[in-house]
Amino acid sequence: MPQPDRHYNTYSKTLIIVMQEIYAHNCPLCGGKGEIFYQFKKRIYYQCTNCNGIYVDKNLIPDKKSEIKRYKEHINDVENKGYQNFVSPITSRILQDYSKKNKGLDFGAGTGPVIAKILKDKNYNIELYDPFFYNHPELLEKKYDYIACCEVIEHFHKPKKEFLLLKKLLHPKAKLYCMTDLYDKSIDFHKWYYKNDLTHVFIFHKNTIHWVKKEIGFSDVTINGRLIVFSK
Numbered sequence: 001m002p003q004p005d006r007h008y009n010t011y012s013k014t015l016i017i018v019m020q021e022i023y024a025h026n027c028p029l030c031g032g033k034g035e036i037f038y039q040f041k042k043r044i045y046y047q048c049t050n051c052n053g054i055y056v057d058k059n060l061i062p063d064k065k066s067e068i069k070r071y072k073e074h075i076n077d078v079e080n081k082g083y084q085n086f087v088s089p090i091t092s093r094i095l096q097d098y099s100k101k102n103k104g105l106d107f108g109a110g111t112g113p114v115i116a117k118i119l120k121d122k123n124y125n126i127e128l129y130d131p132f133f134y135n136h137p138e139l140l141e142k143k144y145d146y147i148a149c150c151e152v153i154e155h156f157h158k159p160k161k162e163f164l165l166l167k168k169l170l171h172p173k174a175k176l177y178c179m180t181d182l183y184d185k186s187i188d189f190h191k192w193y194y195k196n197d198l199t200h201v202f203i204f205h206k207n208t209i210h211w212v213k214k215e216i217g218f219s220d221v222t223i224n225g226r227l228i229v230f231s232k
Contacts, residue, residue, distance in 0.1 A: 028202065029053050029159040030211055038189050045195070045203075052205035053159075054183055061157055061201050068132050070199050076112020083114050089227040090148050090177045091118045097175065100124055102145035105169065108152030109134050115148045143171045150179045154200045163216045167232060173219075176230040182206055182223070 025034040025046050032050025039045070044057040062070070077083060084091075094104065104126040106116040111133055119126045126148075128134040147166060156162045166176055181194045183203050194200060209228055213221040220231040 025057070027051060027053055028055055028058075028157070029163075029208065030215065038195075040190070045189075048208075051211040052207040053211075054203040054205070056201045060198075062199055064132075067155075067199055070197070071111055071132065076110060076114065078112050078114040078117040080114075083112065084118060087115050087118070087150050087179070089225070090150050090179055091115055093177060093227065093229065094119065094124075094146055094148065095122065098124075098146055103127075103142075104146045104148065105129060105139065105142075105144045107147050107149045107166065107169075108155070110151075115150055140165065140169065142169070143174075144169055145171055145174050147174075147176045149176060152180075153178050153204065154180050154194075154202055156202055159202050160216075163212055167216055167218065167230075170232045172232060174232050176218075176232075178228040178230070179226050180204055180228070181226060182209070 026032065027034055027046075027048035027050065030048060030051040030053070032048040034046030034048055034055070037045045037047035037054055043060065045054050046057065047054045098104070100123050102125065104119065104124065106113055106126055106128045107130075109116060109128040109130045113128050113130075113134070116126050116128050127136075127139050127142075127144075129136055129139045147169060149166065153159065153162070170176060181203075183189070183192075183194075183205050189195060194203065206223060209221060209223060212218070213230060218230040218232060222229045
């Protein structure tokens with residue numbers, strides 16, 4: 001009986017390791033090729049050559065304990081007027097687009113669910129979901145007329161999976177309201193405050209947003225500063 005070729009087996013194992021290393025840096029949103037975009041000390045960011053998303057090396061993604069600790073450091077007082085003004089691009093649009101009879105979801109509500117507070121004060125029907133602080137998975141089995149997702153999408157470890165979920169949660173013609181800082185070439189990434197939060201693991205570019213619209217299957221998207229509105 002012929003014996004296994006040890007040289008061939010070694011070559012095969014080496015090839016597998018090389019291929020794994022190549023694909024390890026692929027974009028977690030679209031699967032495109034990632035090239036090193038920024039490196040400072042041990043912090044490494046890649047940029048996708050396909051959708052232009054910027055993301056951290058997978059080994060730098062924080063674990064659950066580290067994420068919770070960071071989120072609890074946020075000073076999110078729902079009664080604070082400055083905080084209420086900060087989220088007003090989303091709350092103003094929802095109040096403009098929907099009424100009390102519509103059903104909404106604050107997805108990624110965090111430790112200070114200010115969006116839900118503002119809308120509930122006006123007798124709007126909105127539920128709260130957060131995997132750490134309002135973990136009610138039964139809410140992910142329902143459908144909504146609108147979803148608010150404020151300062152959340154930059155925390156997605158698996159952005160494609162999360163966007164597919166968000167789209168599934170929406171009724172036909174419903175809307176997803178997101179707020180995040182978008183990167184463009186005018187920004188000095190080294191000095192940019194937005195990258196300094198270590199839980200910001202995926203940063204969006206306008207091209208990335210349009211990739212989401214097309215490939216996830218939204219009918220439309222509008223970008224107005226930090227406010228991004230996807231329509232199903």
